[in-house]
Amino acid sequence: MWRIVHQFGSPPWVYRFCDRVIPWLLPLTVVALLVGSAWGLLFAPTDYKQGDSYRIIYIHVPASVVALAGYYVMASAGLVSLVWRVKLADTAMRAAAPIGAAYTAIALVTGAIWGKPTWGAWWVWDARITSMLILFFLYVGVMALFEAYENKTIAARACAILSLVGTVNIPIIYKSVDWWYSLHQPASIKFTGSSAIDTSMLYPLLGMIVTFYVLFALLMMLNIKQSLTQEYAHSAWLHKRLND
Amino acid sequence: MTATLLEVRDLDVYKGPRQLLTGLNLTVTTGSLLQLAGGNGVGKTSLLRAFAGLARIEVFGHLSRCDDVLYSGHAPALKGTMSPRQNLRTHPAGLCSPSDSELDKALAALNMTGYEDALTARLSAGQQRRVALARLFLPSARLWLLDEPFTALDVAGVRVLENRFREHADDGGAVIFTSHQKADLGERLEVLDLESYRGP
Amino acid sequence: MTATLLEVRDLDVYKGPRQLLTGLNLTVTTGSLLQLAGGNGVGKTSLLRAFAGLARIEVFGHLSRCDDVLYSGHAPALKGTMSPRQNLRTHPAGLCSPSDSELDKALAALNMTGYEDALTARLSAGQQRRVALARLFLPSARLWLLDEPFTALDVAGVRVLENRFREHADDGGAVIFTSHQKADLGERLEVLDLESYRGP
Amino acid sequence: MAPERADASLAHYCIRQTGRHLLLLVRSPGEIVNPLLFFLLVIILFPLGLGPDPEMLSALAPGIVWVVALLANVMLCMRLFADDFADGSLEQLAMANIPLAVAVLPQLLASWLASGFLLSLVSPLFGLMLGLPLSVAPILMASLLMGTLIMLLLGAVGAALTVGIQRGGMLLSLLILPLYVPVLIVGTRSLTEAVGGGDPAVALALLGAGVTGGLVLSPVAIAAGLRVSLEL
Amino acid sequence: MAPERADASLAHYCIRQTGRHLLLLVRSPGEIVNPLLFFLLVIILFPLGLGPDPEMLSALAPGIVWVVALLANVMLCMRLFADDFADGSLEQLAMANIPLAVAVLPQLLASWLASGFLLSLVSPLFGLMLGLPLSVAPILMASLLMGTLIMLLLGAVGAALTVGIQRGGMLLSLLILPLYVPVLIVGTRSLTEAVGGGDPAVALALLGAGVTGGLVLSPVAIAAGLRVSLEL
Numbered sequence A: 001m002w003r004i005v006h007q008f009g010s011p012p013w014v015y016r017f018c019d020r021v022i023p024w025l026l027p028l029t030v031v032a033l034l035v036g037s038a039w040g041l042l043f044a045p046t047d048y049k050q051g052d053s054y055r056i057i058y059i060h061v062p063a064s065v066v067a068l069a070g071y072y073v074m075a076s077a078g079l080v081s082l083v084w085r086v087k088l089a090d091t092a093m094r095a096a097a098p099i100g101a102a103y104t105a106i107a108l109v110t111g112a113i114w115g116k117p118t119w120g121a122w123w124v125w126d127a128r129i130t131s132m133l134i135l136f137f138l139y140v141g142v143m144a145l146f147e148a149y150e151n152k153t154i155a156a157r158a159c160a161i162l163s164l165v166g167t168v169n170i171p172i173i174y175k176s177v178d179w180w181y182s183l184h185q186p187a188s189i190k191f192t193g194s195s196a197i198d199t200s201m202l203y204p205l206l207g208m209i210v211t212f213y214v215l216f217a218l219l220m221m222l223n224i225k226q227s228l229t230q231e232y233a234h235s236a237w238l239h240k241r242l243n244d
Numbered sequence B, C: 001m002t003a004t005l006l007e008v009r010d011l012d013v014y015k016g017p018r019q020l021l022t023g024l025n026l027t028v029t030t031g032s033l034l035q036l037a038g039g040n041g042v043g044k045t046s047l048l049r050a051f052a053g054l055a056r057i058e059v060f061g062h063l064s065r066c067d068d069v070l071y072s073g074h075a076p077a078l079k080g081t082m083s084p085r086q087n088l089r090t091h092p093a094g095l096c097s098p099s100d101s102e103l104d105k106a107l108a109a110l111n112m113t114g115y116e117d118a119l120t121a122r123l124s125a126g127q128q129r130r131v132a133l134a135r136l137f138l139p140s141a142r143l144w145l146l147d148e149p150f151t152a153l154d155v156a157g158v159r160v161l162e163n164r165f166r167e168h169a170d171d172g173g174a175v176i177f178t179s180h181q182k183a184d185l186g187e188r189l190e191v192l193d194l195e196s197y198r199g200p
Numbered sequence D, E: 001m002a003p004e005r006a007d008a009s010l011a012h013y014c015i016r017q018t019g020r021h022l023l024l025l026v027r028s029p030g031e032i033v034n035p036l037l038f039f040l041l042v043i044i045l046f047p048l049g050l051g052p053d054p055e056m057l058s059a060l061a062p063g064i065v066w067v068v069a070l071l072a073n074v075m076l077c078m079r080l081f082a083d084d085f086a087d088g089s090l091e092q093l094a095m096a097n098i099p100l101a102v103a104v105l106p107q108l109l110a111s112w113l114a115s116g117f118l119l120s121l122v123s124p125l126f127g128l129m130l131g132l133p134l135s136v137a138p139i140l141m142a143s144l145l146m147g148t149l150i151m152l153l154l155g156a157v158g159a160a161l162t163v164g165i166q167r168g169g170m171l172l173s174l175l176i177l178p179l180y181v182p183v184l185i186v187g188t189r190s191l192t193e194a195v196g197g198g199d200p201a202v203a204l205a206l207l208g209a210g211v212t213g214g215l216v217l218s219p220v221a222i223a224a225g226l227r228v229s230l231e232l
């Protein structure tokens, strides 16, 4: 167990790991994305109430779900970097922020596109929507804070502190905003009891969610690898690897 | 009997991407007077802050020191809207507050009698420096870390401060300070030229 | 041919209720180097500000000077969030902006090459002082009024500045400055001890 | 030093520092009284701006009061550590032989007393001027007392993280805005419940929990943030 | 220097100084974009505080917009000259060989561009989010453009007079505040007229007169105030 933890703290090991995984993960994700979209967009049945506009669900919901989860990925990396001083955790945290922000942005934009035919407005002051906007601010805040420091070692510590503070707050934000006002769809995928949507719509949806998770991981790896290349540009192990 | 107040082995000091100092070794015992010398930007302030414990991320190597430290940096932590007395009495580093008579004596030692209740912002540059230095004339820590303490002082003020340094060393304290002038502290004074530890 | 750049007759300087200086007489001509000396709080800064025209209410007597003045006070008017270059290029007192090559030359003269685009707040105390002093190495005014220009400079920096003073005097300028150190400016230097003009 | 001696001097230290900061706040031009001034301005200006319809004003009062308290707090946090950082007080604070997380408490207390606390004290008056019934005054005060404290504790974390940054305006507000939202919602909820004859107890209890949590967690985060900023 | 040369360099000087202040505003954490930020905060927070009813929001919009503009301006003025005074820039400004009343104009311009002007530019967007009809956007922008300028010119006089005071600034700013009230009233009037289908021309003309008067009189007052503060 400790060896694994140790390995994850070692830049050469992680670099090699990314190098090995990316070549087969990348095509897999692309295929999954294509298949999932095709299934969702072409073969899943039309919704009797919303018609075809509901199909955006196959992007909207996975993006929303993973956007949330991404924050916890980032904050966990922050915790590790702060407590155990693992430098790689900084890199991971920094990698997660823009990806998470992008997912959040996708959720917001697809939601807005969906909202126009369904609610007749691009934007409503609804609980989940508002909290998604706030999540977006949290991500952007971490990114902006990192950029604002010239010294990146220090920047990483600052961001770690911020993302931890954010972690404590995310559930609170969610609950409070829910309490405030809600117009948005309640959670309809339930793992206990029956789901509110039909399985012919549900399976592609679940598939897309999984794919979005994998995509997240893939993007993280690409990002980490690139940071490592920059950071250790002058170190012997990287040169050896690149020359191999 | 002398005790070690600060010990440094193989210290590297960084600032951002730049390595300022490398391979520094140093032992400061009671009774030492140590001047850090070197040109502008060589890293005197950075090193002094590292000694004070204010720079932990960018310092590598072994650094141990006693707990009983007084640090005074380029910025004197004086509030212009308060009087010298209020400034000293409520100094943020002072766990114990000095009594009024101690305060007056300290200010008097620096020739600031009559200004105890003036507005600090209205004092002259040298007078403000004196207020900041009055901490050294109050019951204080054993190891002093002072960044350019002689700045803005007139000749008489420099004299007073030098005497105080000697007194403090005699009382079992130690002083590490930076200065671009040659301090008149007799042969007790050691000068550490940081130019010879410049990083790559 | 020498011209009078500053002339003062029977000048009294007040600060609030206190009379700092009384009965001051002085003539500064092209080629002069004048050091204002005196203990902390005697009124050097106040006098220099009076010369600069920044204290009109509390100064009595005859004071006339040329229009072409550069004043640099205790506070260096540097913005930490801008680079040295930006600071100098947009200096609030500079009606004409220096060209880039002039700027680089001025900074180079003070050994600040490589820091032109750094963040001023991140420079060391002496480096910041050098940025402030770089104005003296740009095309500038004839009469310089400098408040403790040598503060925070290392020995090499002091030397550079002294040379510049001499050069400026040779070029038909004049420098009035305050300092607690003895400047190495040869016999051209006059020292005016303000202690002998102390108010009642 | 004997332990009890140390405790006594710690307490004295905190009292002294609180006094220092209160004095500074009172003396610095336009620093402190901002929240109050803000309140006053808004109370005078909103009716001027919105038209003096008392019905509408009183319906809006809870929201107005809370948004104003929040804005005042953001303003306060923007300069919370700025002066102390610039003049070296902050590094001296870190040099005091006590944990930084404790050493920052006096300043937080002083800032809160001069802003949130004062605001809460006078809030019933302003509430009346905006047409809130006098009966909700206790709720108004209690919720503001707790809410302003939570906001200060959250805002101070952001302030600590950004105080040393030289380029990056605007950052602080971006960082703390999301954190304020729950406070605002719960705070106004307590008031609207109270005005509407409902039970504000849940909202108040939540605020209380927020205060407790904030007092425990945020000083640590603030201290960590300040340490980061001092390294710059 | 030949006269035309002097004029050219004066113009260049003003442009350079405006640039300097804009850069400073952009870089200083949480100084500038306050007005914008304020707007954003309020636009997000008001619905959270008041409830998301679009009807109500749009009825309140003119008042909210103007009160926010005013608050942002007060915040701006409180620190308008503070940093320049502390770091010696202000005395250097007085040393420039041009009248101080002219030398302060770039800073005023920069502050206004970064606050009032920006605010006016984005106000239609925020107006939309608050439910104001798009048709009043020109009036909204015009009235804000002029109103924020007047308020800045007024506030700067207060700022100039108080910047050197070590105890008890604040007071003078309070003296300036009553002068803001007419601006607020006329400004909202222009909006409510426009929304209600009336004629906003009178209100706009009044604001225009205010701008002219302010531009003529206030630089002189500001310069005199700064001279007094520099003597301290």
Ligand code: HEM
Binding pocket: A057, A060, A061, A064, A065, A068, A107, A108, A109, A110, A111, A112, A114, A115, A116, A118, A119, A128, A129, A130, A132, A133, A184, A185, A186, A187, A188, A189
């Ligand atoms: C900008 C606007 C929107 C945002 C920010 C947004 C945000 C979100 C978020 C965060 C989730 C995931 C919730 C969770 O993980 O439990 C979600 C799920 C969902 N959203 Fe949206 N949404 C928006 C607009 C819409 C619209 C207009 C509709 C359609 C009427 C919609 C329908 C759904 C559905 C059906 C789900 C799945 C719920 C579930 O099964 O958990 N959303 N949305």
Ligand SMILES: Nc1ncnc2c1ncn2[C@@H]1O[C@H](COP(=O)(O)OP(=O)(O)OP(=O)(O)O)[C@@H](O)[C@H]1O
Binding pocket: B122, B123, B124, B125, B126, B127, B152, B154, C015, C016, C017, C018, C020, C038, C039, C040, C041, C042, C043, C044, C045, C046, C047, E232
């Ligand atoms: N508003 C005021 N009221 C009364 N006294 C004042 C006021 N402002 C300044 N002083 C006093 O005026 C004196 C002159 O100050 P000044 O700054 O001119 O001295 P200085 O000669 O430059 O000293 P230093 O060498 O320390 O820079 C000081 O003693 C100061 O305390």
Ligand SMILES: Nc1ncnc2c1ncn2[C@@H]1O[C@H](COP(=O)(O)OP(=O)(O)OP(=O)(O)O)[C@@H](O)[C@H]1O
Binding pocket: A150, A151, B015, B016, B017, B018, B020, B038, B039, B040, B041, B042, B043, B044, B045, B046, B047, C122, C123, C124, C125, C126, C127, C152, C154, D232
């Ligand atoms: N964040 C940073 N990134 C890069 N370099 C920095 C940073 N901060 C400071 N420096 C540089 O570190 C060097 C050391 O500064 P320091 O203040 O320690 O010098 P010093 O020896 O005290 O000089 P002085 O005699 O002028 O006070 C300077 O050259 C400065 O430019």
Ligand SMILES: [Mg+2]
Binding pocket: B044, B045, B046, B074, B147, C124, C125, C126
């Ligand atoms: Mg230094």
Ligand SMILES: [Mg+2]
Binding pocket: B124, B125, B126, C044, C045, C046, C074, C147
């Ligand atoms: Mg002086």
